[in-house]
Amino acid sequence: MAAVNFARAHNLVVAVRGGGHNVAGSAVCDGGLVIDLARMKGIRVDPLRRTARAQPGLTWGEFDHETQAFGLATPGGLVSSTGIAGLTLGGGVGWLSRKYGTTSDNVLSADVITAEGRQVTASPTDHADLFWAIRGGGGNFGIVTSFEYQLHPVGPSVLAGLIFYPGEVAGRFLRFFRDASASFPDAVTAIATLKMAPPVPFLPPEAHGRPMVVLGLCWAGPIDEGEAALRPLREIGPPLADLLVPRPYTQLQSMLDANWAPGFHNYWKADYLGGLPDEAIDAIVDHARAISSPLSDIKVIPLGGAFARADERFSAFPHRQAPVLFNINSRWADAGETDRHVEWTRGLSQAVQPFASGGVYVNFLGDEGEDRVRAAYGPATYDRLAEIKGRYDPTNFFRMNLFYKDVGAGPPIVFLHGTLGSSSSWAGQVARLSPQFRCIAYDRRGSSRSPYVAEGNHEHTGDADDAAALIRLLGAPPCILVASSAGGRVALDLLLRHPGLVRGAVLAEPAVFELDPDEGPAFQAAARSAVQRALADRGPRAAVDAFAELVDPAEWRSAEEEGRNRRRDNHPALLRLLQAQPVPITAERLEELHTPCVVVMGTRTHRVFRGIATVVAGSIPGARLVEMAGAGHQTYLHDPDAFAGIVADFARGLQLSPQGTVKTLESSSRDVIPSF
Structure with a gap:
């Protein structure tokens, strides 16, 4: 509580570290406060009630050591070094999930420190909404200081281990595996892994460095029954090695630890698959033959059982009916080889997209494409999580959840997109500028991959606070802002409220309508009317069409359909913007600024944006106005060079x-580059 109160008092970005196992780095931050829970390792086991109360600094190896003293366990992950907190908050899929559900399914209650620095207990009867959210919704709602878990009789010995097959049989193996997994009893968890054979003594030397298939098995039931149940999986063909034996459950949980030794670079991609048709298997096998690192692997994990029987409304953990979890784990030692390994990973991920069911396991989210955070939960769950976030963290104190891209080296440039955009809107500018500058583009709150907070005023002052926090977090001050449209309003608010973070700004037609008292209110009224009509007649996506046609019809009509669809996906941001009541930005306030600025406008843009740009350039001392010939509202898209x-x-x-003059740039290209 003291750490939370200190961070809030000093306006610090906060990251919370449990086990620190997440490869996306969400457990750490630069320029902020990391609340490290690693020393909070208390655990109390009640063997009569079959429960355990555990603190968040424990790893699963430490947790299992204590519960196995009583022959008890709760579903964890696949390795012992994972922290219990992060795995639980994101759901938790592992060796016992088909038998007893996800880790989060087995949480009975949790003690949580809220953004206000207050401790509450979340359970089915107390703070039930928060209890629902933290079971699969991630770590955005508070700091969990203890979990109470349901335990189950497991071990102390289980039938478990690894069976190794040569890569030449990978296609036949996966087809057999697909068919067999459809009738697995709940006690069976089976994981197929494709990778390169390491130089270990139990594998024949001629197999070392060659592709292989590893079948990981766990039978969570009587061992004698397991021998019979698993026999068909041992008869696929002659194995390179068969290590399936009765072993301590704690040994099973640490069996794969060597694959996750620290000190390596990691890049993950994951999807839920709707099945494993032959075409998917062929794509997986082809990419496995070309695997870029001997440390990387491809995992195919059949789900079902208790995992699938939980009601979708039971907790925030979604996609219960997905039959297969597919995960690509890339690992390598040499930072200079990063591009090659990332390219291989993305290539395989793209190859399986025709077979994906549209979701992703929350704990495997990393550097994702558009809308992946929403897809990770699904629309209904995502919206409910946003509502609960607004109740328990209205100021977004736990804000290590803004999606951003940080590319290049040199003086930092931070890009702020408009209402219907995202960080990807700036892809063309980042590509051109990153050879000389450090380019940071992020999804503003409530756009694309950055979740919205239901309360507060994130369209304006909250957005500026987010930007300030991110700039501090990434060690980027003083930076240059490059902003367009509504992002320009955020940039001006940032200049007014956090001037020390910025050394200059390029403002492309900032949408500050109150600066043009003649045209501004009329344009806003027309926009609201057009959006409301389209919303009533054809729905929210059509409302985006109506708004975009009003703002810049030529650009909208010439954009690629994929780009239009992605902007349509941002319709909640548009509807919130039209309802917002921002703190006014006046010419008098702008006259107080001393930050160098360039204001950019197009010659064929709507007159309201030309009027606003002229007022902004004329009000900020020393500001310069640049006009781009032939450009509409999206100036950076008309002529990116x-x-x-x-x-x-x-x-x-x-x-x-x-100062005070207009410089017109003759456009070098009349092609409109799609904005997404």
Whole structure:
């Protein structure tokens, strides 16, 4: 509680570290406060009630050591070094999930420190909404200081281990595995892994460094019954080695630890698959033959059993009916080889997309594409999580959940997108500028991969606070802001409220409608009317069409359909914007700024944006106005090279034109680049 109160008092970004097992790095931050729970390792086991009360610093190896003294366990993960907290909050899939459900299914209650620095107990009867959210919804709701788990009779010995097959039989093996897994009893957990054979003594030397298939098995029941149940899986063909034996459950949990030794680079991709048709198997096997690192692997995990029987409404953990969890784990030692391994991982991930069911396991989220956070939960669950987040953390104190990309080296540039955009809106600018500059583009709160907080005013002041926190987090001050449309409003608010973080700003047609008292209110009224009509007649996605047609019809009509669809997906951000009541930004307030600024506008943009740009440039002392010939509202899309040149020249401190004059740039390209 003291750490939370200290961070709030000093406006620090907070990251919470349990086991620190997440490869996406969400447990740490730079320029903020890491609340490290690693020393909180208390555990109390009640063998009569079959429960355990455990603190979040425990690893699963430490937890199992205590519960196995009584022949008890709760579902954990696949390795012993994983922290119990992160795995639990994201759901938890492992050796016992088909028998007893996810880790989060077995949470009975939890003690949580909220953003206000208050401790509450979340259970089915107390703070039931928070209890629902923390079981699969991730770590965005507070700091869990203890979990109470349901335990089950497991071990102390289980029939478990690994069977190794040569890579030449991978296709036949996966087809057999697919068919056999459809009738697995709940006590069976089976995981197929494709990887390169390591130089270990139990594998024949001629297999070392060659592709192989590893079948990981656990029978969570009487061992004699397991021998008969698992026999068909041992008869696929002659194995390279068969290590399936009765062994202590704690040994099973640590059996794969060597694969997760620290000190390596990691990149993950994961999907739930709707099945394993032959075409999917062929794609997986083909990519396995070309695996880029001997440390990488591909996992195929059949689900079902108790995992699938839990009601979707039971907790925030979604996608219960997915038959297969597919995971690509890339690991390598040499940082110079990163691009090659990431390319291989993305290639395989793309190859299985035709067979994906549309979701992703929350604990495997990392550097994801558009809408993956929403897809990880599904629309209904995502919306409910956002509502609960608003109740327990209305100021987004636990904000290590903004999606951002940080590319290149040099002076930092932070990009702020408009209402319907995302970090990907700036892809063209990042590609052009990252060879010379450090480019940071992020999804603003409630856009694409950054979840919305239901309370607060994140369309405006909250967005500026988010940007300030991210700039501090990434060690980027003083940075240059590059902002467009509604992002320009956020940039101006940031300049007014956090001036020390920014050394300059390029503002592309900032949408500050109160600065044009003649045209601004009329444009906003027309936008609300058009959106409301489309919303009533054809739904929220059509409302985006109506708004985009009003703002920049030529750009909207020429954009690729994929880009339009992604902007349509951001319809909640548009509807919130039209209902927002921002703190006014006046010309008088802008006159107080001393940050160098360039204001960019197009010659064919709507007159309201030209009027606003002119007022902004005329009000900020020393600001310069640059006009792009032929450009509409999305100036950076009309001529990406010219816009990048403006940014680069400004960032280098070059003067574009005398103060108070307009410089018109002749466009070098009339092609409109899609915004997504």
